[in-house]
Amino acid sequence: MSEISSLGEFGLIDRLTDGLKPVNDSTLRAVGDDAAVMHYHDDEDTLVTTDLLLENVHFDLTYVPLKHLGYKSAVVNFSDIYAMNGTPRQITVSLGVSSRFTVEHIEQLYSGIRLACELYGVDIVGGDTSASHQGLVISITCLGTAPRDKIVYRDGARPTDLICVSGDLGAAYMGLQLLEREKVASAGQPDFEPQFAGKEYLIERQLKPEARRDIIAALAAAGIKPTAMMDVSDGLSSELMHICKQSKTGCRVYEDRIPIDYQTAVMAEELNMNLVTAALNGGEDYELLFTVPLSAHEEIKKIEGVKVIGYVTEPDLGCAMITRDGTEIPLRAQGWNPLAEPDTEKDLHSPIK
C-alpha cells in the first residue's frame, strides 16, 4: 500500500487520470491546466449540477465499497442532468482525503467514477485533490447539454397532466436499512457474514444505482416531452411537492399505483415498517418523476418501466394521496433534511440526496 503523500498531488492526479480519453466532441482540453476547455454549440444549452458527499453524513465506509461509492457519486450527478431531459457530458471531481486512505483506496474510488463515466459517455475534465482532517470528501460537478426546446423544468406541470414515475420506489431505502442492520449485528465479530440472500436487489439499489437514461431515450422515441420532471433523490412525496409548488398546482396520487418491488415489501414486513411510507419518503431511488399531458396517455402506457400514479390538479386542491380505501391523505415532505445532524435525525433519511 502506498502513502498518498509519496506521490504528491500531481503524481496522484497523473495516476488517477492515466489513459483517460475524452469521448465528447465538446471536450477540447481536460485535466492539466488552470481550467478545462469545452465547446458547446449554438443549437444547444449547457446544464450544470453539483453534489457534495461527506463521509458519515452521506455514506458509511463500513459497508460501502469505495468503487461503488465512486460509481454512485458520478451517477447521482448524471441523474440530475437526465432529469432536465439533457445528456451528461463532463464532470470535475474534487476529493478531500484523510491520511488513513492509501493511493490504492483512492484508485478504487476513482475506478468507480471512471466506470460510470465510461458507461454513460462522460469525460472527466478536471478537479482538485487535497488532504482532509475529516475523512473522505467528494465534490462532483457535472456539465450536460440539451437542445433548448427539449429541456424540462420542474415548473411546467398543468392541471389534468398525468403523473408518471419510472421503475420502483423505496428499494434503496430498504437496502440502507438492511446494511445498517447487518452493520449493528456484525459489531465486534470479525467473522460475521451478512445475510443478504433474497435481498440482492435492495443492496444493489442502495450501493449501485443507475441514472434512467433509458427512460429519457424511450420518451424521446415515443415523441413525448414531459411538462415537468425531476429525479427522485429525496423521496417521492417531497419531489411531488416541489413540482407542484413550482408549477403552482396540486396533485393526487393513488397509493395502489405506487410501484414497489417484492423485495422492498418483504423487507418492510421484516422490519415492521409501513411500506407506503418507505416508498413515499425513502430517498435515493434516482427514478424519474414526470408529468405528461393527458393526451399522451396511450403512448405512455406503452413505455416499459413507467407507471402513471396520479394526476395534476388545480392548486387549491393541494397535494394528497388517495389510499386503497379511498381516503385522501395530505402529502408531507418527510424526506431527508440534509442540514439536520444525522445523529439526531428522526425522519427517514437518504444519505446521498
Add this chain to the structure above:
Amino acid sequence: MSEISSLGEFGLIDRLTDGLKPVNDSTLRAVGDDAAVMHYHDDEDTLVTTDLLLENVHFDLTYVPLKHLGYKSAVVNFSDIYAMNGTPRQITVSLGVSSRFTVEHIEQLYSGIRLACELYGVDIVGGDTSASHQGLVISITCLGTAPRDKIVYRDGARPTDLICVSGDLGAAYMGLQLLEREKVASAGQPDFEPQFAGKEYLIERQLKPEARRDIIAALAAAGIKPTAMMDVSDGLSSELMHICKQSKTGCRVYEDRIPIDYQTAVMAEELNMNLVTAALNGGEDYELLFTVPLSAHEEIKKIEGVKVIGYVTEPDLGCAMITRDGTEIPLRAQGWNPLAEPDTEKDLHSPIK
C-alpha cells in the same frame, strides 16, 4: 442566532440566494431545478475550474473572518479562469456545515461570495448544501468563456520568450505567518490585540486577494497574447516549473527582478526568514505568471504592474534562478503539498491553492 436545521436546506438556500439577479447573457436559469441552464455561443469556448476548501487544511477560522473566506473562495476560482485569458461567468457553491455554525454564520460566508460575484460580474447558478460532521467544507466550481483564439494554455512558452509576473510575490505568505504568530501570541488571552500596524498590506493579501482581471484587460488593450500563462497559487518556483515542463522548455529568472513589496521584506527580516525563498515558494499570491514573445518587450514594459523577471530557454538548460552575484541555482518546487498532512508539513505552505 438561528439554527440552520430550523430553516431546512431549501429555506436556507432561499435565504442565501434571495435577490440574486443574473448579469450574464449566458445564464438562462440559475438556482432551483435539478440543474442550472446556460447558453454559450459558437464563437466562444467554455472554461471550467473547481476548488475544494476544507477547514483547518485550507483555512483557520480563528483568524479568517467568514466574509473574507467567502470572498477569497470565489476569487481563487476567478483567478484560474483569468489565467486562461478568459472571463468568469457562473459559479456553483457547495457547502458542508457543521452544527456549530448558525444561519448568520453562513450568511456572512455567502455575503463574501456574493460580493466577489458582484464585483467580478459572475452569477451564482447552483450548489448543494449539507450537514457536515467535520467543520466547514466549501466546494466552488467556476464556468467561464473565451474566444477560442484568445485562450492561453501552460504549454505554449518558447525559447527566448520573456517571463513576466504581475504585482508582487510573497506577501500573502508573510500575511499568513503574521496571522499565525498573533494566533499563538493570543492563546488564552481574551483581551489580546493583534499587532498588524504597518503590515496591513500583508494581511490584505492573505485574507482578501484579488484576481488580476486588470492585467488581462491591459494585455488585451496592448494587443499582447501571452504564449503561456497560469496564476501563482502554489508559489512562483512551482508554477514556473509547470509551464516549463508542459512547454518542454527551461528558464532563467533573475533574483533581483522578482517583485517584492517593502512590507514583505520587513516581515521576512522580523521572522528571520529568507526573503527570496518566501517569494519563490510562498503561495496564494494569485498574481499572473506568463510568457510573451521577445518582440513584445517594448509593449510589456509599458504595462503598469507587470515585471519581466527572466526568459525561456531550451529544455536542456533546465530551470534556474540567477542570484545577485551571478550564481545559477536550480529551481525546486517547494510549494505546498496539498496531500501532506498539514500538521507534519515542513515546507512552506499555502492554505488555499
